[in-house]
Amino acid sequence: xxxxYFDGGLGGLIVHTLIAFLITVITLGICYxxxxxxxxxWKTKHTVIDGKRLVFNGTAMGLFGTWIKWLLLIIITLGxxxxxxxxxxxxxxxxxxxxx
Numbered sequence: 001x002x003x004x005y006f007d008g009g010l011g012g013l014i015v016h017t018l019i020a021f022l023i024t025v026i027t028l029g030i031c032y033x034x035x036x037x038x039x040x041x042w043k044t045k046h047t048v049i050d051g052k053r054l055v056f057n058g059t060a061m062g063l064f065g066t067w068i069k070w071l072l073l074i075i076i077t078l079g080x081x082x083x084x085x086x087x088x089x090x091x092x093x094x095x096x097x098x099x100x
Contacts, residue, residue, distance in 0.1 A: 002051025008042065016042045029071070033063035036089070044097055058096030066092065 020035030037060045044054040070088065073081040 004049045004051075006047050008046030012042060012046075031060075033067045034060040036060075036063065036093075040093060040097075049099075052099040054097055055100045056093075056097050058092065062096075063092060 016039055020038050023035045023038070024032045037056075037058055040056045040058065044056040047054045066088075070081070070085045074085065
């Protein structure tokens with residue numbers, strides 16, 4: 001079995017997290033998909049599992065329509081739908097994560 005490891009550094013994580021946070025806050029959450037994709041691409045770029053590097057091929061535009069739908073459902077259900085959003089987002093992330 002090959003080695004698994006993460007080769008990202010603290011500086012890169014701080015910069016990417018700060019940019020994702022600012023994108024989300026400045027746009028009041030509307031551009032959250034861009035922040036998610038930015039972080040996921042950085043994390044997968046630095047992750048190796050069993051000797052194979054991960055790659056994330058999702059796009060913010062691919063998530064944007066779904067994100068708007070989720071926001072509307074959260075508003076309509078007075079927040080109840082937010083319990084499902086985390087699972088749906090994890091499914092979307094996993095669907096777009098592959099070995100290079």
